[in-house]
């Protein structure tokens with residue numbers, strides 16, 4: 383549908399016009415993490431046999447940056463439109479809830495992929511990383527970022543002020559992505575934290591994503607993909623219901 | 634019912650509550666095809682809420698609304714394709730230029746090659762020189778005109794303008810009304826709200842007046858004016874208005890005073906007061922009532938009922 387295509391184009395243009403902040407800045411901060419952590423923790427044991435700690439870190443950091451930017455894209459676009467009031471220009475045309483949902487989701491994926499590609503391209507110069515199974519990489523990148531993009535839509539619909547959105551980000555999205563095994567293999571954690579990690583959908587996304595590079599993971603990639611896809615489907619269903627009902631957008 | 638012959642806008646039993654405020658308390662209203670219709674009422678009467686419900690921006694608690702026979706909820710795509718709404722609040726997307734804004738808005742309606750119509754809109758609304766300016770750099774009145782253009786990108790048969798002339802200068806107000814009249818003459822149905830009642834009197838063939846979420850008057854402009862048999866004594870004074878007349882008299886645009894009169898006794902009374910105050914009357918005539926006087930009378934009557 384053409385209405386959907388226009389909304390997608392507009393959402394991509396919105397971040398692309400300020401790509402210095404929306405793409406270049408997150409790439410730079412992921413690189414800084416990489417430099418500092420790979421140095422500070424370089425003496426540690428290999429997380430997987432034959433995989434150095436710095437190598438292990440590259441996919442995790444790339445994924446964390448992608449996840450956070452997927453969330454940032456949908457949530458900030460929605461809250462800005464709500465607060466400035468220009469959301470009416472999306473609510474008045476004949477765009478269905480599914481079209482609005484898909485356009486915001488895909489635009490966030492475009493930004494996430496741009497950020498992830500940037501992080502990867504910049505870091506392989508410093509730390510070479512193998513690419514064992516590119517299809518797994520793509521599948522986990524899309525599902526993981528999809529979860530975050532949908533969470534961003536939910537947060538954008540729910541929040542009425544910027545500080546509510548910031549709370550959603552600081553108390554939910556950042557801890558969940560940070561504690562998803564970006565900096566360590568969960569096998570190195572005490573049993574309680576290992577079990578807790580298995581409740582975090584982003585753990586599966588990052589673990590599976592990493593499998594695509596090294597061919598090794600904490601959990602079998604098929605199970606991880608099933609769990610992450612289930613989380614994505616459940617959140618998407620909820621979000622579509624809210625969009626259909628007009629919750630907080632059409633009141 | 635044959636949708637092609639039905640009303641342009643059909644509103645039945647619409648209710649909407651915001652917390653303790655009953656913004657719409659059961660509104661029934663039909664606007665016919667091709668009409669130039671005014672929705673008038675004091676601040677907080679519920680005009681914007683009703684227009685929001687029409688555009689699907691607010692979901693009513695009860696009742697139904699339809700545009701050209703298309704229910705705004707169950708057939709929202711057809712309904713929204715057939716209506717163009719200019720919201721009251723001045724809003725814009727600071728990321729885009731005027732032309733980008735209009736191209737994107739066209740795209741939302743599935744229109745890809747809308748260039749000629751966009752050019753015409755820019756021209757008619759005196760925005761052509763600002764086509765490539767960022768929305769942020771426009772003055773308030775210019776932003777308002779872009780909002781009008783945005784509402785018209787898809788050539789909607791029904792056009793709803795919620796206070797389109799607020800903050801627009803006199804010259805552009807004339808330009809805007811000339812354009813809207815042209816659209817009306819070409820068959821578009823126009824619904825507008827305004828607090829400039831002389832605009833409504835001049836432009837609109839039928840008027841609904843709202844107060845506290847209800848329609849309290851609904852008739853042709855001519856009937857509303859005629860229903861008030863009351864005439865007005867128009868006087869031009871060469872001095873200040875006497876204090877004894879301050880409660881009833883109202884200044885008009887030409888600087889004359891308008892004093893409502895219901896019978897000859899009122900005329901004599903007014904003249905006596907002028908004489909008693911030693912006022913110099915330079916000119917005097919009996920005039921027809923204006924919509925503003927009718928409006929104030931109806932609102933006073935409703936305040937007594939409430």
Ligand SMILES: Nc1ncnc2c1ncn2[C@@H]1O[C@H](COP(=O)(O)OP(=O)(O)OP(=O)(O)O)[C@@H](O)[C@H]1O
Pocket residue numbers: 633651652654655656674675676677678679680681682683721
């Ligand atoms: N989103 C909202 N939340 C809470 N109350 C609202 C909301 N929108 C409108 N109201 C209330 O509903 C009532 C009707 O408001 P509305 O904006 O429809 O009036 P209006 O006739 O358009 O007034 P105006 O001439 O000032 O534009 C008011 O009491 C208003 O405070």
Ligand SMILES: [Mg+2]
Pocket residue numbers: 680681682721795
């Ligand atoms: Mg209003």
